[in-house]
Amino acid sequence: MTIDLGxxxxxxxxxxxxxxxxxxxxxxxxxxxxxxxxxxxGMEALQSRRPWPIxxxxxxxxxxxxxxxxxxxxxxxxxxxxFLTFEVCALDGSxxxxxxxxxxxxxQIDRITEHLQNLLCAxxxxxxKPVERIELLSSEERAYLLEEMNRTAAPYPSERxxxxxxxxxxxxxxxxxxxTCAEEHLSYGELNARANRLAHHLIAxxxxxxxxxxICLQRSVAIVVGLLAILKAGGAxxxxxxxxxxxxxxxxxEDAAPQLVLADAPGRAALGDVGVDVxxxxxxxxxxxxxxxxxxxxxxxxxxxxSRHLAYVxxxxxxxxxxxxxxxxxxxxxxxxxxxxxxxxxKRRTLQFTTLxxxxxxxxxxxCWRDGGLLVLVQEETRADFSALLEFVWGEAxxxxxxxxxxxxxxxxxxxxxxxxxxSLREIYTSGEQLRATPMLRxxxxxxxxxxxxxxxxxxxxxxxxxxxxxxxPACWPQLPPIGRPIxxxxxxxxxxxxxxxxxxxxxxxxxxxxxxxRGYLNRPELTSERFLADPFSDEAGxxxxxxxxxxxxxxxxxLELFGPQRRPDENPRLPDRAR
Numbered sequence: 336m337t338i339d340l341g342x343x344x345x346x347x348x349x350x351x352x353x354x355x356x357x358x359x360x361x362x363x364x365x366x367x368x369x370x371x372x373x374x375x376x377g378m379e380a381l382q383s384r385r386p387w388p389i390x391x392x393x394x395x396x397x398x399x400x401x402x403x404x405x406x407x408x409x410x411x412x413x414x415x416x417x418f419l420t421f422e423v424c425a426l427d428g429s430x431x432x433x434x435x436x437x438x439x440x441x442x443q444i445d446r447i448t449e450h451l452q453n454l455l456c457a458x459x460x461x462x463x464k465p466v467e468r469i470e471l472l473s474s475e476e477r478a479y480l481l482e483e484m485n486r487t488a489a490p491y492p493s494e495r496x497x498x499x500x501x502x503x504x505x506x507x508x509x510x511x512x513x514x515t516c517a518e519e520h521l522s523y524g525e526l527n528a529r530a531n532r533l534a535h536h537l538i539a540x541x542x543x544x545x546x547x548x549x550i551c552l553q554r555s556v557a558i559v560v561g562l563l564a565i566l567k568a569g570g571a572x573x574x575x576x577x578x579x580x581x582x583x584x585x586x587x588x589e590d591a592a593p594q595l596v597l598a599d600a601p602g603r604a605a606l607g608d609v610g611v612d613v614x615x616x617x618x619x620x621x622x623x624x625x626x627x628x629x630x631x632x633x634x635x636x637x638x639x640x641x642s643r644h645l646a647y648v649x650x651x652x653x654x655x656x657x658x659x660x661x662x663x664x665x666x667x668x669x670x671x672x673x674x675x676x677x678x679x680x681x682k683r684r685t686l687q688f689t690t691l692x693x694x695x696x697x698x699x700x701x702x703c704w705r706d707g708g709l710l711v712l713v714q715e716e717t718r719a720d721f722s723a724l725l726e727f728v729w730g731e732a733x734x735x736x737x738x739x740x741x742x743x744x745x746x747x748x749x750x751x752x753x754x755x756x757x758x759s760l761r762e763i764y765t766s767g768e769q770l771r772a773t774p775m776l777r778x779x780x781x782x783x784x785x786x787x788x789x790x791x792x793x794x795x796x797x798x799x800x801x802x803x804x805x806x807x808x809p810a811c812w813p814q815l816p817p818i819g820r821p822i823x824x825x826x827x828x829x830x831x832x833x834x835x836x837x838x839x840x841x842x843x844x845x846x847x848x849x850x851x852x853x854r855g856y857l858n859r860p861e862l863t864s865e866r867f868l869a870d871p872f873s874d875e876a877g878x879x880x881x882x883x884x885x886x887x888x889x890x891x892x893x894x895l896e897l898f899g900p901q902r903r904p905d906e907n908p909r910l911p912d913r914a915r
Contacts, residue, residue, distance in 0.1 A: 340467035344458045347466050390415025392422045398429040440891060443840060449473060450838055467831075471838055480836045481828070481872050484893065485848075489823035491673035493850070494642050496665040498566040500672065501704045502527065502632055508707055511682075516712035519556045523707075526556075528630035530563035536625035537568040537616070538633060540595060544569040544644040547660075547857070549593040549613070550691065551575035551584075551602035554715055557618045558691065559700065561597040569638040571645035571662070574691035577605040585609045586658050587650050590858055642666040648857055649694055651795045660857035661694075661795045668697065670850035671798050672705055674823035682708040683735040683761065686728065688718060688742075694795050698764070699737050708735075721749040732759040739767040747779045757783060766791040766799070769897065770816050777809035792818035792897060796866065796881045797851045800825045801895055817894035818887075825849035827895065828872060828880065829887055837888075842898060845887045848873060848880035 338347055392415050414420040418435035432444050450471040457469040472480070501523075504513075509524030521529070542548055548570040552558045565572040573591055575584055588596075588611040598606060599619040606615065617623075635641075642665040650658040685703035687710050689696045703710045711731050717723045725746065728736070738746060743765045750757075760783055770790045780788060784807065793799040803819025805812055821827045829843030830836055837843035848870045855863035870878040886898040 341465050343463045344466055345462060387415065388417045389419045390417075390421070392420055393425050394422060395425060397427055398422055398424050398431040443891065446476070446839060449476075467833060470835075472836065476839060477836060480839060484889070485821065485826040485828075487821050487823050487825055487849070489674065491670050491823065491850075493666045493669060495669060496566065496635060496640065496642055496644075497646055497668050497672065497701055498563055499635075500669075500701060501563065504704055504707045511707060512709050513704065514556055514559055514710045514712065516554070516556045517714065521556060523704075526560065526563070527632070529560045530567055531630050531632055532625045532628040533560060533564035533618075533623075534567035534633050535628040536623075537564060537570065537595065538638070540614075540616070542568040542570045542595065544638060544640045546570050547573040547591045547593045547645075547648050549573040549575050549588065549591070549596035550598075551577055551596055551606060552599045552618065553577060553601045554687075554712055554718070555599070556712070557599060559710065559712075561618055562691070562700070565597070566646060567633050569633075569635070569640040569644065572647045572691075573660075574647070574649060574696075575602070575605075576690050576692050577601045579605070579692075581605070581608040583658065585611055587660070588613060590658065591648060591650075591660055642669065645854065647697070649692060649795060659859055659862065662854040662857050663694075663798065664854055667851050667853065668701075668798065670824050671698070671822070672701055674825075675702065682706055684709045684711055684731065684733050684759070685735040686731075686733045686737070687712045688737060689739075694798055695737050695739070695766070698799070703735070721745050722753065725749050725753055725755055728760070729755050729757055733757070734759050735762045735764075736760070737764045740765050740770050741767065744771075744773070744776070747773075747775045750779055751775050757786075760786040762787055762789065764789045764791055766793070769899065772805075772809070772812040772814055772816060777812065780805075780809045790816050790818060792895075793847075793851070794881070794883055794885075796853045796883075797847045800847050800849075800851055801827065803894060815896070817890055818897045819894055821849070822851075825851055826870070826873070826880070829889070834871070839889050840891070842886050842888045845883045845885045845895075845897075846880045847883060848878060852879050852881050 338350060340347065342350070414433050416433070418438045420433040421430060422433060423430040432448070434444055453471050453473065454469055457464065501513075504511075505523045505527045509527075510522050512520055513523040513526045514521050537548065542565070546569070548565045548568075550558065550561050550565065550572055551574075552561060562572050573587070573593055575587060575596070584605060588609060594614060595616055596602075596606065596613050597616045597618055599617070603615060603617070606613070644664060645662050646665045646668055648660045648662055650660045652658050683703060683706065685699055685708055687696070687699045689699065700710060711733060713724065713727055717727050727733075743763065763786060765788065776788075780786060787807070788805045790803045790805065791799045792801045799822065801819045801821055803817050805816055826848035828836060828846040828848065829841075830846055831843055846868075852867065855867050866882050867879050868882060870880040873880075884900050886900070887895050888898070890896050
């Protein structure tokens, strides 16, 4: 049934009454749905005569006061809802609620009652007002949703660039290992010197702040040298995967139009089939022209580089398949690094698992270097074989993992078959889709009691914006863990189609405001203006918010539950960017 909320209350009431009359002919809502949509016949919930979690019962007897809220267990009224029934008397309009006290709290029922009263009072004041424009929220609840739930302000070094965190570790512990890959190991001082020499070369080649510099290399120490060099030179790194199809590489290169691309032999081979004219800086050459350049840090001030400039441009795809480049600045990423509860934690041996063209790779690198940890790169063949990956994690005594939810599930399955314990493991960060606490996943963490699972959420356009750290006892985890609460300096808004906040606990479209919002899409002003909007709820000048297209709601404890992207019934599901 479709109800046009653009109509006034009387019009909506008549439409609902007419629909209910038609439904009586079919004896139940379930039968009517199946009659209209035979494809729903296989749904188990529709096989019963009363599948609905929420129901309305109309009686001829006067109901008790609204404050009298029986659970329904001892009520003589036939309840039409599974865990919530609204009982209303047809004679005098009195009503009461029946609810399952194990699944709903009295406070939630009070809030629903308040919304109902606000609706009826508004109808009395103006019967011709469109229903969708009736304000259900009290001023107190509106302030709670927009202000109290978003009270996340915290100091962070917004004026610093992200590579300066790495340079700070160089000053503190130059001889400590920073990165290892196969038989190659570099200390913080050695990695910094290599990156600096290359950065001076890039500056001489004309790299300037906000300029995209592509990087197309296989997994090796050279890839982190190149990435740091681009940042130090003031450029924005533009990652290209040598394994990507030529058509994809061509689309990105033609759109971003970088003047330079850092590459090795596999990267040059991949670019050779693309047919785009771009200058290649070969990082695999035996005699690099930058070998004798200064090992000192380039002067950011002399370059005109500030934290407002871009750190990277990462391309992701729309449902149409057309890639779009997300422009992310240093200060936005600095907020993410500074908001982590693990800031200042013991140095972690962190696995570098994801490819650079996924934004999670940024977390792997800089959350590790922020605290002076060791970044452990894994070879592509090991990364693709989860049995070998499990052995690698054990052999390298990895302490921190970032795994997309699909990869985490596969990792737990292989672990279950192998039975290998990972005594060094302390943290697994996951994201990308709905996390499910499967028996296998619970078993993994029960046998690794010192490890914690952190569920994160955030599209590429904002990076991580919410986080939920699951408890130490996996037996207490919900089947579908929430995505948590907003991180520091981040605002979450759940809005209706008019851009107004939905009631607490109701499903709304998720909008993100605050420090983590990207600048926009490279060379896509129309799409940028469509998805990156002025934030009407912020007092900060120029504040913006990103429209995710995802649906979510607040749980009673204040955590967010994600339902994924909203779409028409005939649309295919869209995987979140971080899942891709």
